Every structure is written in C-alpha cells, then in structure tokens.
Amino acid sequence: MSTVLSRYSLKLIKKSHYEIWVKGLEKDKRMCLLDKDLYFTGTFEQDRLILGDEQRINTIKKVLVDVLVDQQYKISDVELQNLIILTNISVKRIAHGFYLEDEINSIIGDDFEKEKMIARQFFDILQSKFQLDVRDVEVNYFAVTLNSKGDHDNQSYITKELNDFIFDALVTIKEEFNIDLIDNVDLRISLALHCVPLITRIKYDLQLKNELLFHIKQMSPLAFEIGTYFGYLLQKKYNKRINDDEIAFFAIYFNSGLLNVEKTKEVNSVLVISSVKRSESFLLEQVLRQWFPNDVGKIDFLTMHEFSEVHLDLYNIILTTEKNELYEKGVALYISSFPNKRDYYRLKVYIEGFKSIDDVTEMFKEELFIKGKFTSRHEILEVMSKRAEHEFDIENLYEEVMIREELGSTFFGNYVAIPHPMHAVSNDSFISVALLDKPIEWDEDKNLVRMVLLVCVEKNNAQAFKIWSYVSRMISDRTFLDGVISELSYDNFINVLQKSLRDWFSELR
Structure with missing residues (x-):
C-alpha cells in the first residue's frame, strides 16, 4: 500500500496498530481514489453504499450534462464519465469535511474563464442538491480539470x-x-x-x-x-x-507518421465498415498496417449507416467486420475485428522487414547472451551494458540506458523488458539477451520480468530500426517466451527464434 500511495506523493502513517492515516494533499488523495477505482468507499453498509453512489452519480451526470449542453461545451464520452466519477469522489469528500487546500487557488490563477463559469453553475446546483459547503477552490480546480479534458479540436x-x-x-x-x-x-x-x-x-x-x-x-x-x-x-x-x-x-500519432515514411510503392486505400469501438478499430488498423506496411495507405472506418455508394469509387479495398448487406452482395470482404492467420491469407499481402532469418538472428550475438540469477533491474542492466560496451567499444551505454529507464517503464508485457539507450551511442546494431532463473520486479508497478532484451540501434541507419518489427512479434507471443525459458541456453534461444521466424516468413508466402 505504501508503494501505491507514494506514486501520488502520499504517505501511510502508522501511529499504532489501530491508528493509520494517509498524509498528503487532498487533490492527490482524490486522484489515487479515482485511478484505483476506490470511489465506492465509506463506512456504510455495502448495499446501501452502492445504492447511494448510484443515485448520486446519476444526479451528478444529469446536472453536468445539462450544464455542458447549456454552455455548448464539447467533451468526449470517456472524459465525461471520468469527470462524473471524480465529482462523485469530491462530493463525498466534501460531505465528510475534506477540502482541497486553499493554496491551489494561487497556483491556478485567473485562466479558464469559460470553464470557471461552467464549474460555478455546476457546483451551485450540486451545493443545493447535496447540502454541501462548496468553496471557491473546488470550483477553480474543477475548471482546470474540465479544461484539461475538453475537446480542443480548433x-x-x-x-x-x-x-x-x-x-x-x-x-x-x-x-x-x-x-x-x-x-x-x-x-x-x-x-x-x-x-x-x-x-x-x-x-x-x-x-x-x-x-x-x-x-x-x-x-x-x-x-x-x-x-x-x-x-x-x-x-x-x-x-x-x-x-x-x-x-x-x-x-x-507517430506510428501513422512512420507508416507514411515507409511507403515505397503505390498503395491501396482501405475502407472498413464496422460498428466496433474506437479502441478495437485502432487495434484492427494496427494489425492491418503491421501485416501490409507497403501495400496499405489510408485506412478509414465507417459504420454501415455512414456508408454510401460514393465510397465505392474512393476505395479499392472494402472490408467489413460484420456479415451485413455489403458482405452478402459481395461488395466487402469479411474480416474479424481481431484478425487471425486465415484473414491474413485471404488478404494476400506481404510484409517488409529484414530480408532473411539470418539477417535477424545475426543481431543476437552469443557474446552478449546472459543467463542466471539476478536480484534487481540495476544489476542486470549494468552487467548487460558493460559487456556490450566491451564487445563493441562503446562509451556510456549504461548511463544512457539508465536515463531512458528514468523516463518510464521499459516493461512491455509477457514478462519481457526492452531497455535501450536514450540516444544512439554505437556504430553497430545488436540485441543483448538476458534470461533469468526467476522473475524480478522491474518497475514501481512491480511488473515481473523473466527475459530482458537490451536493444541498441546503430547511429544514422533508419533501416536498422526495422528490427523493432521482429521484436514486436517476440514480445507479443507468449509461446515464444515459454519456448525460450524451457532451456536457458543461447542455442535454444536461437532455435526458438529461428522457428518463430520461419513460421512468420512462411505465412508471407
């Protein structure tokens, strides 16, 4: 618990076995409650508590929507829901006598006049409905929060x-x-x-x-x-x-930019007819672009309701994630929202990257392969960096790797971490591999890591960055890690890698 609280600049204070409290700013406490989904908290009977929260949230939602519509203020659905939940927390905290610190007013200043007007109107109504003593600092802070979530499309x-x-x-x-x-x-x-x-x-x-x-x-x-x-x-x-x-x-945004840079020949315009959520359509788009980076240019998504015959002349590939009228008439090709190999074969397009399996495996030097027991992220990174520095005559690799580590976690899921230098420091491209006897905690979120890939891309070689495409496949395939850790040796690692690459290349034929 102390670790979680520390991420919000909060401290857990224990005065005795029976007296425990959290020290820190009220705004940080509320953000902790919001992020950790702890807004259904209190001292009431559970059923009554949930019912009370549900009624309160419905009231907050109605009032907020009415005010935003009245003021013609645009905001996304997701951010609206977040504001409602945050307001629910604020109302409950205020009702129990927990207020934001007045010092926040001096930090906020006189900006956000539109948002302040909305916040004042909003809290005036809530103050009456919930019998609250709402201070100016609450209004100002809500105005800032609203501004940070508004739809700034102009x-x-x-x-x-x-x-x-x-x-x-x-x-x-x-x-x-x-x-x-x-x-x-x-x-x-x-x-x-x-x-x-x-x-x-x-x-x-x-x-x-x-x-x-x-x-x-x-x-x-x-x-x-x-x-x-x-x-x-x-x-x-x-x-x-x-x-x-x-x-x-x-x-x-950068992924779309990279795809535009990599275009080398005439590409197809793709239209996907789908009613899936934006988060799911994003994943589908990324899969299509990963599969067909040089054959696909523009990818647009429309619902069946938005589609018209005009679009038939604007796109030369039309896909659909539902077996709808366009599918039945043979206008659109069906593809799953989460495409598989079968979908890939039907689309018949090829992927670019390193030209052969050997080109990829050459990046993984035996001299840089490490296995064994390590107790911390710093320990393994120092060992990997120093060995690479010696092998390739590099200076300051470890320091550059640690600069990158300070910016954010290099944990990429599936027990894999991919550390790398903040700046290019080598004239060679390579990937150092460390396989650990037991998982170690990699970051402040306590994510566990069993395989570490230290990626170093040489200076001034944009083509070398394409190795990330293969790294992406490795880290997204849990069976790859399972095969690698079944025997902690360089030969086994290369064998598993080659098999994975053969399977991948065979899919492209």
Whole structure:
C-alpha cells in the first residue's frame, strides 16, 4: 500500500496498530481514489453504499450534462464519465469535511474563464442538491480539470510557441532516430491538438490513463520509443514528467507518421465498415498496417449507416467486420475485428522487414547472451551494458540506458523488458539477451520480468530500426517466451527464434 500511495506523493502513517492515516494533499488523495477505482468507499453498509453512489452519480451526470449542453461545451464520452466519477469522489469528500487546500487557488490563477463559469453553475446546483459547503477552490480546480479534458479540436488553440516546439522536436527526433517526420503536417497538427490540453494536465498533475498502453507498446514499440523521446523533450520544457499513458497517445500519432515514411510503392486505400469501438478499430488498423506496411495507405472506418455508394469509387479495398448487406452482395470482404492467420491469407499481402532469418538472428550475438540469477533491474542492466560496451567499444551505454529507464517503464508485457539507450551511442546494431532463473520486479508497478532484451540501434541507419518489427512479434507471443525459458541456453534461444521466424516468413508466402 505504501508503494501505491507514494506514486501520488502520499504517505501511510502508522501511529499504532489501530491508528493509520494517509498524509498528503487532498487533490492527490482524490486522484489515487479515482485511478484505483476506490470511489465506492465509506463506512456504510455495502448495499446501501452502492445504492447511494448510484443515485448520486446519476444526479451528478444529469446536472453536468445539462450544464455542458447549456454552455455548448464539447467533451468526449470517456472524459465525461471520468469527470462524473471524480465529482462523485469530491462530493463525498466534501460531505465528510475534506477540502482541497486553499493554496491551489494561487497556483491556478485567473485562466479558464469559460470553464470557471461552467464549474460555478455546476457546483451551485450540486451545493443545493447535496447540502454541501462548496468553496471557491473546488470550483477553480474543477475548471482546470474540465479544461484539461475538453475537446480542443480548433487549430486556433495552437500557439506559435507550441508550433515551434513541435517543429524543433521533430528536428531533434530526426537527428536521434534518422527518421524524417518534419514535413508531415497531419502529424504536427495531431501532436499540437493533443498537447494543448496535455500542457494543462501536466501543469496540474491530471495526466490521462490509457487502457491500451501495453497493446500499443507491444504492437508499435518503435513509435512508442519516439513518443517517449517526444515526452522527454516536453519534460525538459515544462519540468514535469510525462507518464507512459500519455506517451502511448503520442505513439499512435507517430506510428501513422512512420507508416507514411515507409511507403515505397503505390498503395491501396482501405475502407472498413464496422460498428466496433474506437479502441478495437485502432487495434484492427494496427494489425492491418503491421501485416501490409507497403501495400496499405489510408485506412478509414465507417459504420454501415455512414456508408454510401460514393465510397465505392474512393476505395479499392472494402472490408467489413460484420456479415451485413455489403458482405452478402459481395461488395466487402469479411474480416474479424481481431484478425487471425486465415484473414491474413485471404488478404494476400506481404510484409517488409529484414530480408532473411539470418539477417535477424545475426543481431543476437552469443557474446552478449546472459543467463542466471539476478536480484534487481540495476544489476542486470549494468552487467548487460558493460559487456556490450566491451564487445563493441562503446562509451556510456549504461548511463544512457539508465536515463531512458528514468523516463518510464521499459516493461512491455509477457514478462519481457526492452531497455535501450536514450540516444544512439554505437556504430553497430545488436540485441543483448538476458534470461533469468526467476522473475524480478522491474518497475514501481512491480511488473515481473523473466527475459530482458537490451536493444541498441546503430547511429544514422533508419533501416536498422526495422528490427523493432521482429521484436514486436517476440514480445507479443507468449509461446515464444515459454519456448525460450524451457532451456536457458543461447542455442535454444536461437532455435526458438529461428522457428518463430520461419513460421512468420512462411505465412508471407
């Protein structure tokens, strides 16, 4: 519990076996309750408590929706739900005499006039309905929270300062990754529109959660690392750490930018007719792009209701995730929302990457293979880095790896961690492998790791970054890890890797 609380700058104080309390700012306590889904808490009988929360939440929702509609203020459905839950927590805390600290008023200042007006109208109604003593600091803080979650889709919000920062950041990314995204106007606009509310969020410690974090890390590891570097540049500018959840949003934008860079021939425009949720359509889009990076350009999603015959002339591939009228008439090809090998064979497209299995396995040097017992992340990273430094005559690899570790977790799921240097420090590309006798805790979330892949991509070689495509397959395939740890040896690792690659290449024939 102490570890969880520390992430919110809170401390667990124990004065005796019977007296335990949490020390810290009220805003941090509320964020902890929100993030950990602890808003159904209290001292009442459980059934009465849940019923009370349900009634209160319904009232809050109705009032908030009415106020937002009255003020014509746009906000997404997800963020609306988050605001409702946060308000429920606030109402309960206020009712029990727990208020935000007055010092927050001096931090907030006189900005957000539109949001302040909405917040005042909202809390005036709640104050009457729930018999609360609502202070100005509660109104101001809600205004900031609302601003950080609003739908900023107007380019007039993008200041020259922000536009210049993004341009300079893309220049720096080109220097670090040898990938040119500078002239991608769509990418620059997407980054800017996300940064507008993000700047407010990081200023007031209101960063978003991203339920697709590990999906994005596994499916788009290179884009995630570019997003991490972009977050690092933001951190330097605003002196606030950008969490992995926010970085995952950046990764989505950068992944689209990378796909545009990699286009080398005429591509197909794809339309997917689907009623799946945006989170699921994102995963489907990423699978299609991973399978067919050079054959697929634009991918759009429409519902059956939005589709018209005009679209038949705009797209040369039409897919559907439902066996609807278009499917029955032979207009659209059916594909699962979670595509499998069969879907892949039917689409008949090829993937690009390293040209042979040997090209990939050459990245994994026996001299850099490590196995055994380790007790901490720092210990294993120091051993791996020092061995690579000696093998390739590299300086400061360990220091660069630890700089990256400080920015956010390099745990990618399935008991796999992928540490790597913050900046390119080598003239060679390689992957060092460490297989551990027993899992170790890798990060503050206590994620367990059994296999560590230290990835080092050489300077000034954009093609070398394509190794991330194969790393992505490794970390997303649990059977790969199971095969590797069945025998902790270099020969077994290479055999399992070659088998996995043969299966992958055979799928492409």
